[in-house]
Amino acid sequence: MRTDRVGARFFVPGPTAVRPAILREMVRPMIAHRSAEMRELLARVYVTLPSLFGTRRPVYVASGAATGMMESAIRCGSRERVLALVSGAFGERFARIAESCERSVTRLVAPAGKTVSAEALADALEHGAYDAVTAVHVETTTGVIADIGAYGRVVAAHDDVMLLVDAVSSVGGVEVAMDGAGMDVVLSASQKALALPPGLSFIACSERAMARAVTLPYRGVYLDVVRMDEYWRQGETAGTPAIPQLYALDAQLAAIGREGLVTRYARHAAMAGAVHEWVSEAARRGRGVGILASEELRAPTVTCLTIKGDAVRLVHLLRARGFEIGAGYGALAASTMRIGHMGDHTVREVRALLGALDYALGELEA
Amino acid sequence: MRTDRVGARFFVPGPTAVRPAILREMVRPMIAHRSAEMRELLARVYVTLPSLFGTRRPVYVASGAATGMMESAIRCGSRERVLALVSGAFGERFARIAESCERSVTRLVAPAGKTVSAEALADALEHGAYDAVTAVHVETTTGVIADIGAYGRVVAAHDDVMLLVDAVSSVGGVEVAMDGAGMDVVLSASQKALALPPGLSFIACSERAMARAVTLPYRGVYLDVVRMDEYWRQGETAGTPAIPQLYALDAQLAAIGREGLVTRYARHAAMAGAVHEWVSEAARRGRGVGILASEELRAPTVTCLTIKGDAVRLVHLLRARGFEIGAGYGALAASTMRIGHMGDHTVREVRALLGALDYALGELEA
Known part of the structure; x- marks a missing residue:
């Protein structure tokens, strides 16, 4: 064929795969990342992107891979004790990142092809003091999709526990209902269901996650959502973004809007x-x-x-x-x-x- | 005109500015980031890139902006006490990143249009216990170039002090003599004198910097040079790289080779x-x-x-x-x-x- x-x-x-028409969007001259032209481009992106996350909160755009945003979720969204739901290699990566950031981590591991049940999550939260739960919406290594809504209902019954979600292989291909499902931090990247080249990653935080973030010391700078928010308020990005991918994202968001x-x-x-x-x-x-x-x-x-x-x-x-x-x-x-x-x-x-x-x-x- | x-x-x-011929390199189909094709591309990049840094050490390639690599230099190259040489906004950013990573920071600030002298550096190292010095080779905000060689000679007189250098606005446009000048960590990015779109950043570590890195706890994952080194040894990159910029980098390194x-x-x-x-x-x-x-x-x-x-x-x-x-x-x-x-x-x-x-x-x- x-x-x-x-x-x-x-x-x-x-x-x-990235469509040739989208690849061609990248062949446009550079523009300054603090220019009016860039702010116009970002204004379109910032208005449209939240619908793909199911949120009314801002979605921040950064240059880099999703692993960076997982670390951002940990550094800015968890304090000390993390409960990691593991149904594949990316769930395990989330757990390791938490350990690498000096968090104490307990894992709930599902058998291959399964996810951790909401009941198991409820039980663990009942018997341990955690301040954050990490979950992977679509686990790319096993092809399972977790019932984040059920996780959200369980987590909502506990005060001061944040639900941090890797939505890398879901955003753009499956409904992600951040606000509706009670997710506190949701992260994704350009090179999955958005069908863009790698180079951009995304993160959104609930109001209470942002309120926690400002209280956490030593979040670093590059992955700090508080800093991302400051630049977002100015209609900019914190660092110099991957400009070609931004051009492509702008065009792809328009195409996704046309498809519905x-x-x-x-x-x-x-x-x-x-x-x-x-x-x-x-x-x-x-x-x-x-x-x-x-x-x-x-x-x-x-x-x-x-x-x-x-x-x-x-x-x-x-x-x-x-x-x-x-x-x-x-x-x-x-x-x-x-x-x-x-x-x-x-x-x-x-x-x-x-x-x-x-x-x-x-x-x-x- | x-x-x-x-x-x-x-x-x-x-x-x-990026030449149209280089921009057009980005319009190639995606390839898997763990494929033979990617390893061939990276092999060329990994062989050529070190000459631009003046090193025989590996130069790691990551998706992201230079600010991330500054944080990488801090998290992996400094322990507790950092002496920051500040001759403009990027020198100050290096200092703030160190503070955001729980380092105690002392600044030596040069007047606008000047750099910190090697004498002032020697004096500070004589009178304080530091384990790392941050310096900016070309300070983009003021247009000064620091005498990194002189800094290197001063730092070399002290045991166990690392010289961490922002070479963002020098790599590709000015000689950077990492090995010769005794730099321990050198970082840069794609969108300056390499004349590529933003999206890729680079970092190289001396052997002693790498030996220190493995001893430092809580380096995180995304910006961890030890992890970058593990993937480099396999001819890969740690995360999914910004593939279009890699295509462009490959072509640009060839062009730079032809220019000399x-x-x-x-x-x-x-x-x-x-x-x-x-x-x-x-x-x-x-x-x-x-x-x-x-x-x-x-x-x-x-x-x-x-x-x-x-x-x-x-x-x-x-x-x-x-x-x-x-x-x-x-x-x-x-x-x-x-x-x-x-x-x-x-x-x-x-x-x-x-x-x-x-x-x-x-x-x-x-």
Whole structure:
């Protein structure tokens, strides 16, 4: 199958494919980062971005990767004792970052393909004194989506506990209801369901999170949300932003507005559905393939496939057919692979990938 | 005057003008950040970049702004007591970052247009117990260049004191002799004399700085040079890098190689010389213009001009003529303006700017 859409065969779960029209937005001359022109650009971004986070709070934009914003959430949103909900490598990264910032961390670890239940969270908060809970909305390494709303209701029953959420693989592809679900800090990045090149990351804080942040000493400077807020109030960014990605973000937010969030989220659900359907059908035909995530926990943006046989070789076989997907992550590298069906991909493109995957699985099993 | 070089009239001291050919490098499809293709790209960058820092040590590449790397230098390179050499706003930022990371900071502040002398540094180190000295090579806000070699000789006389250097506005435009001058940590960014868009920052550590880093607790994760080194050893970057800027960096390093560092540095000296000459001549003609930096301390990459009259209005008058320069910074905003004569600019382009500046000064004084 041929396609004229560059990136139509690129299904890595981040960085995701970027449409050529969006890439071309980056080829514009530099502008000063403290200029009127930049403030106009940022004004559009600052007005639009919160809808993707489901918040009326500001969303700050910074140059850098999401790991930096995870650290920002920890340094500015937690005090001493962190309860980390771990359902994959990024949940574990959140926990390690907290430890690296001198927080005492307790982990609740879900089995592979599961999330930590709201009941387990409630129980832990009942029996331990924590001031923050870290959670990952869509865990990119296992393809599970957590019920953040349920977490939010549990956390709301405890005074002075903040809910810090990694929404890296959800913002732009799945509804993120920051205000409605009681999230205190939500972070994301450009190179996932927003379908932009990497280089920008985002963070939003509830009023009470911001009130806590100002009381915390030694937050540093670069990842300090209080400083980000000061610049946001002036319509600027704290540091020199990745200007090409800002141009691209501006254009992409306009395109997302034209598509409509409801339609965009439905498209992601349909892409995930196409993958789930194909796996059931392939399994029925005896192909050695399954889905890691429990049925009720499958993310609309990324699927982690379990492979009977050499998953690493399967990724290479697909590459030979012109399709790029993600290898399994960490301990799951040998037995899983990941399809990022997010951003600007279409159901048709996903089906083309699945066709190629079927052939590649046949080659693997032959 | 007309020119076909986009950016030929953009003289902000960061972000600097980027050549269209380099901007076009960014319009390439995404690749996975853990792929063979990425490792090939990074291999070229990792081999070439150290020559611009004057080091045989690795130069790590990260997504983000230089402020993040300043914080990295502090968190990973200093223990408790920092001596901050301040000759402008970025020297002061280095000091504040150290304070924000729980370091006790003593400042040596030079008068505007001066740098802290090596004698003053020697005296301070003699009379106080410091474990790190922060210095700015080229101070972007005042246009002074510090004698880092002299600082290095002073610091070398003291055991266990690290020299941490902001080389943001020098790397790529002035010789930076990290190993030769005894610098322990050197940081820079993409959007200055490298003439790339913002989005990437760089940091290099001496062996003894790296040996200290591993002993320091709570360095965090995102700005941790030990983690950066682990990924560098695998030929990767710690986080997902700003891929478009990496494409551009790869092409720009090749172009810098073709130009040659000696030629490149000479071109920067010639651009600075053209500015200095014009200012002397304009002053002789009675134009109210001077140079903030003492004659022996003038940076080859940026000049801070003192203006008799409204400097802010002068920037606007120049903009009306199609030329963009930098306003004065902070306390110097009303009385100075800054020309970034760095990156891929030419002496001819600088002269065109100076011609326009002459007219604009005439308008200002009229």
